[in-house]
Amino acid sequence: MRSSDFHRGLANGVPICLGYLSVSFAFGISTFNSGLSVVQTTLISMFCVTSAGQLAAVPIMLAGGTLLEMALAQLVINLRYTLMSVSISQKLDDGVTLPHRLMLSYVVTDETFAMTTAQRGKISRQYFYGLILLPWLGWTLGTFLGAVAGNLLPPLLTASLGIAIYGMFIAIVVPQAKHERPAALCALIAVGLSCLFRYVPLLSRVPEGFVIILCATAASAILAVHAPVNPEGGN
Amino acid sequence: MDPKKFAVYLIVAAGVTYLVRMLPLVLVKKQIQNRFVVSFLHYMPIAVLSAMTIPACFYATGHLLSAAVGFAVAFVLAWKEKPLLVVAIGIVAGVLLTELLFFR
Numbered sequence: 001m002r003s004s005d006f007h008r009g010l011a012n013g014v015p016i017c018l019g020y021l022s023v024s025f026a027f028g029i030s031t032f033n034s035g036l037s038v039v040q041t042t043l044i045s046m047f048c049v050t051s052a053g054q055l056a057a058v059p060i061m062l063a064g065g066t067l068l069e070m071a072l073a074q075l076v077i078n079l080r081y082t083l084m085s086v087s088i089s090q091k092l093d094d095g096v097t098l099p100h101r102l103m104l105s106y107v108v109t110d111e112t113f114a115m116t117t118a119q120r121g122k123i124s125r126q127y128f129y130g131l132i133l134l135p136w137l138g139w140t141l142g143t144f145l146g147a148v149a150g151n152l153l154p155p156l157l158t159a160s161l162g163i164a165i166y167g168m169f170i171a172i173v174v175p176q177a178k179h180e181r182p183a184a185l186c187a188l189i190a191v192g193l194s195c196l197f198r199y200v201p202l203l204s205r206v207p208e209g210f211v212i213i214l215c216a217t218a219a220s221a222i223l224a225v226h227a228p229v230n231p232e233g234g235n
Numbered sequence: 236m237d238p239k240k241f242a243v244y245l246i247v248a249a250g251v252t253y254l255v256r257m258l259p260l261v262l263v264k265k266q267i268q269n270r271f272v273v274s275f276l277h278y279m280p281i282a283v284l285s286a287m288t289i290p291a292c293f294y295a296t297g298h299l300l301s302a303a304v305g306f307a308v309a310f311v312l313a314w315k316e317k318p319l320l321v322v323a324i325g326i327v328a329g330v331l332l333t334e335l336l337f338f339r
Binding site: 022050052060157160165178199216220227228 | 280310
């Protein structure tokens with residue numbers, strides 16, 4: 001029973017792992033090319049395991065940003081994991097004791113969270129470990145391969161692969177915006193603001209980490225006031 | 236990049252990322268009831284991802300045209316609710332074909 005939980009988790013992690021391989025490969029290429037070493041690039045993925053957060057972290061490192069900027073950017077960009085972890089905490093069975101919670105929370109991502117919500121009933125620690133193992137390995141390995149082999153590929157291909165990570169973001173945003181009008185509005189406000197920070201002369205000097213924080217908090221707060229959701233979820 | 240400076244940045248980035256995941260899983264036993272907080276957290280992911288994608292993705296390839304074609308392909312695939320992997324391949328394929336056709 002328990003070992004079958006583990007195997008079921010592994011199986012559920014396979015598609016996530018494949019998606020992560022391609023996206024992290026692109027992250028590996030672009031981060032290596034921006035000036036970090038292969039080891040540094042790989043360590044970022046191994047320890048952060050968060051696409052949007054990592055993509056924001058690298059420019060802050062390269063620009064010599066402050067640690068406060070780094071911490072705030074990671075906090076705001078990754079704050080969504082707090083809600084996911086809260087939600088997951090309601091579903092864990094009694095076997096998921098403190099040490100396991102400390103371990104398992106390490107790989108709470110958009111995709112692993114989505115998979116746990118699809119499970120009926122309680123989740124065992126065996127299932128959770130199975131679920132996160134391959135995605136974590138895929139994320140780390142893909143980044144390493146991208147950093148190492150990215151420059152062996154033709155420049156045309158590497159320049160094209162760099163955009164893959166945005167494909168993942170689009171794949172998450174568009175379906176939600178399609179089904180949920182307030183979410184679409186929220187996305188439009190966030191995009192409008194981020195364009196302002198890009199193209200308006202003085203605003204364009206604001207560091208990238210802060211731009212994401214400002215756009216995301218403003219758009220989310222506006223929608224939270226004007227289109228609040230029920231605590232149980234849904235509008 | 237200087238290894239010591241990098242290590243400090245990495246510890247902060249990874250540490251904060253871990254804490255936002257770990258603390259709720261360890262501390263929260265009850266459901267959050269504050270409607271504003273729940274709503275704010277509900278909208279946060281889409282706001283973050285949207286702001287990170289536009290306009291940045293249009294500058295990810297070196298040519299605005301190829302990035303725009305890639306974006307359009309990805310948008311259509313995502314609208315049809317294709318899997319993450321398909322959308323990621325689609326955006327790369329759109330860029331690659333455009334680059335081959337117009338910039339070679």
